[in-house]
Amino acid sequence: MKDEKYLELLAEKYPTEQAVCREIINLKAILGLPKGTEHFMSDLHGEYEAFCHILNNCSGVIREKVDLLFEETLSDIDREEICTLIYYPVEKLEMMKKESRNNEEWYRVILGELIEIARLLSSKYTRSKVRKAMPDEYAYILDELIHVQKDEDDNQVAYHQNIIDTLLELDSADAFIEVLAALIKRLAVDHLHIVGDIFDRGPCADRIMDLLMNYHSLDIEWGNHDILWMGAAAGSEACIATVIRNNLKYHNIRILENSYGISLRDLTLFAEKLYPDTEPMEAALKAISVLLFKLEGQVILRNPDYQMTDKLLLHQVNVQNHTVCIAGTDYEICEETFPTVSFDPSNLEVSYELTAEEKQIMEGLRMAFVGSVRLRQHMDFLYQKGSMYRIFNGNLLFHGCVPLDESGNLEGVVFHQKRYRGRDYLDYAERIARRAWSKDATQKELDFMWYLWCGRKSPLSGRNIKTFERTYVKDESTWHEASNPYYQYYEQEKICNMILHEFNLYSDRSHIINGHTPVRTSRGEHPVRANGRLMVIDGGFCKSYHKTTGIAGYTLIFNSHGIRIKSHQPFQSVYAALTENKDIESRSELVETERERLMVRNTDTGKKILEDIKGLKMLLQAYREGTME
Ligand SMILES: O=P(O)(O)OC[C@H]1O[C@](O)(COP(=O)(O)O)[C@@H](O)[C@@H]1O
Numbered sequence: 064m065k066d067e068k069y070l071e072l073l074a075e076k077y078p079t080e081q082a083v084c085r086e087i088i089n090l091k092a093i094l095g096l097p098k099g100t101e102h103f104m105s106d107l108h109g110e111y112e113a114f115c116h117i118l119n120n121c122s123g124v125i126r127e128k129v130d131l132l133f134e135e136t137l138s139d140i141d142r143e144e145i146c147t148l149i150y151y152p153v154e155k156l157e158m159m160k161k162e163s164r165n166n167e168e169w170y171r172v173i174l175g176e177l178i179e180i181a182r183l184l185s186s187k188y189t190r191s192k193v194r195k196a197m198p199d200e201y202a203y204i205l206d207e208l209i210h211v212q213k214d215e216d217d218n219q220v221a222y223h224q225n226i227i228d229t230l231l232e233l234d235s236a237d238a239f240i241e242v243l244a245a246l247i248k249r250l251a252v253d254h255l256h257i258v259g260d261i262f263d264r265g266p267c268a269d270r271i272m273d274l275l276m277n278y279h280s281l282d283i284e285w286g287n288h289d290i291l292w293m294g295a296a297a298g299s300e301a302c303i304a305t306v307i308r309n310n311l312k313y314h315n316i317r318i319l320e321n322s323y324g325i326s327l328r329d330l331t332l333f334a335e336k337l338y339p340d341t342e343p344m345e346a347a348l349k350a351i352s353v354l355l356f357k358l359e360g361q362v363i364l365r366n367p368d369y370q371m372t373d374k375l376l377l378h379q380v381n382v383q384n385h386t387v388c389i390a391g392t393d394y395e396i397c398e399e400t401f402p403t404v405s406f407d408p409s410n411l412e413v414s415y416e417l418t419a420e421e422k423q424i425m426e427g428l429r430m431a432f433v434g435s436v437r438l439r440q441h442m443d444f445l446y447q448k449g450s451m452y453r454i455f456n457g458n459l460l461f462h463g464c465v466p467l468d469e470s471g472n473l474e475g476v477v478f479h480q481k482r483y484r485g486r487d488y489l490d491y492a493e494r495i496a497r498r499a500w501s502k503d504a505t506q507k508e509l510d511f512m513w514y515l516w517c518g519r520k521s522p523l524s525g526r527n528i529k530t531f532e533r534t535y536v537k538d539e540s541t542w543h544e545a546s547n548p549y550y551q552y553y554e555q556e557k558i559c560n561m562i563l564h565e566f567n568l569y570s571d572r573s574h575i576i577n578g579h580t581p582v583r584t585s586r587g588e589h590p591v592r593a594n595g596r597l598m599v600i601d602g603g604f605c606k607s608y609h610k611t612t613g614i615a616g617y618t619l620i621f622n623s624h625g626i627r628i629k630s631h632q633p634f635q636s637v638y639a640a641l642t643e644n645k646d647i648e649s650r651s652e653l654v655e656t657e658r659e660r661l662m663v664r665n666t667d668t669g670k671k672i673l674e675d676i677k678g679l680k681m682l683l684q685a686y687r688e689g690t691m692e
Pocket residue numbers: 260287288312526528529530544579
């Protein structure tokens with residue numbers, strides 16, 4: 064019965080025997096093509112320019128192709144110039160013009176070279192897929208130029224020459240170069256994975272989101288910073304206060320005020336009154352910090368399941384002595400006054416109540432976050448393309464961790480009297496995160512978004528976050544944020560295999576791909592751990608980390624030949640890239656080479672195609688036996 068319905072539906076799409084045969088032939092051909100290139104990046108942290116650059120140079124893949132084709136025939140400088148033109152065609156063309164270097168001869172040569180690169184890259188795909196990647200206006204010409212047919216008299220060469228002549232004659236060469244550059248980049252990477260943390264620290268996460276929303280094929284694994292913004296947009300006040308605090312701290316109010324239309328005016332005016340001798344932004348940071356500790360205090364008090372009452376520190380402040388009592392020890396604090404806090408030792412909850420004015424300010428901010436159309440669009444996209452983890456072509460991708468206990472077993476976490484661990488726990492977290500985004504989200508679901516940002520056993524955070532201590536306590540030994548045991552155990556192949564098995568991955572080709580923690584190369588750390596089972600690919604885009612890492616960071620490329628880690632030097636600027644053709648220096652390191660080239664048949668898509676072929680063969684049989692009209 065089920066089969067019949069399925070065949071009927073299939074027959075609507077393939078109404079004749081010939082149509083079925085054509086599709087089977089087509090699908091079988093696809094199975095025999097090399098697997099497309101996957102590109103992995105993580106921890107973009109609002110660094111739009113550096114991200115753009117790595118996206119443009121496809122972690123060095125473009126350069127490899129240019130070298131492959133022209134190493135013997137072109138100088139280093141010429142090859143670098145081709146790369147820059149592909150990365151930044153508009154800007155580079157403008158510069159060429161200023162320097163009057165764009166004569167006809169140059170156009171002829173460069174167009175020929177770009178076509179050759181596009182041809183090389185398109186050889187991995189079906190002609191139809193390549194055509195779909197082209198803009199309609201140019202599809203015909205591009206298709207002609209890229210697909211060469213051998214003939215006796217070189218007719219084709221003359222024909223191609225003719226097309227190029229006409230492009231030049233019509234003054235369309237620039238536009239065509241832009242289209243070619245876009246096509247080359249589009250073909251160099253088949254699918255992009257963003258392993259979390261698009262938001263915070265750097266200034267332009269909104270522009271990164273715009274770019275991702277136009278990208279041809281990608282998925283996102285939510286990072287702790289992403290989930291924080293998602294929680295804020297959903298209306299969690301603890302998340303809102305944290306977002307504002309993070310962005311005030313990094314002087315990034317542009318993203319809030321200009322990009323998302325969230326005004327901090329009321330907060331700033333309020334803060335200036337409270338802290339008259341403090342610089343306005345500094346005062347706003349103070350005011351929002353107190354709001355944050357009150358709001359997260361309320362979340363902790365409402366949710367005993369979180370087991371985070373040791374984080375209730377605001378009521379432990381002794382304003383007269385300028386100290387706070389943490390686990391029985393008094394520590395000196397750097398804040399003089401807490402004008403909005405009513406300290407009442409006999410009633411803990413009083414310290415965490417918002418004043419009437421604070422309530423009003425929070426309500427204004429909540430409405431601004433929930434009501435921002437652009438923010439909603441960006442968060443919708445994070446929900447659409449994103450998830451807590453993803454299994455893709457046999458690899459397991461997540462930002463933070465799968466929480467483990469002290470002995471290296473999957474850590475059990477109890478919510479509403481039910482215990483979750485491993486994959487179940489991550490699935491549970493994802494369900495609640497999705498419910499938090501629905502119109503009838505409950506306070507508990509919103510609270511959970513805050514928990515995912517910094518909760519004791521949050522898979523996205525994986526550490527014991529010390530925001531209060533880092534804000535107020537002078538003794539920096541209290542600032543240390545202990546990591547979940549996962550971050551010790553993930554050095555062991557056995558443990559990584561245990562985690563992979565938990566997600567039903569048993570192949571020795573499976574890996575964990577992890578973001579979240581910068582790889583401190585200068586301290587001898589390496590992104591590949593556990594005998595190759597796990598890779599940490601923090602892209603190191605975040606400038607404030609370059610000191611500790613020694614290099615910028617790592618990205619990963621997985622193509623038909625295997626997996627390669629790419630290490631990158633810090634990105635200087637688009638200007639340097641243009642004037643000096645300065646690429647980010649990217650070194651490639653082979654992690655795993657495939658014995659045989661991986662084909663589409665070995666991928667997730669391949670499995671789906673094989674299923675489709677099975678169905679089509681059933682339909683073909685039905686047509687032939689006459690059981691289907
Ligand atoms: O996911 P990331 O980038 O490590 O960010 C989370 C970390 O940021 C912090 O909030 C501190 O950030 P800053 O040092 O930038 O203020 C830590 O408490 C927390 O561990």
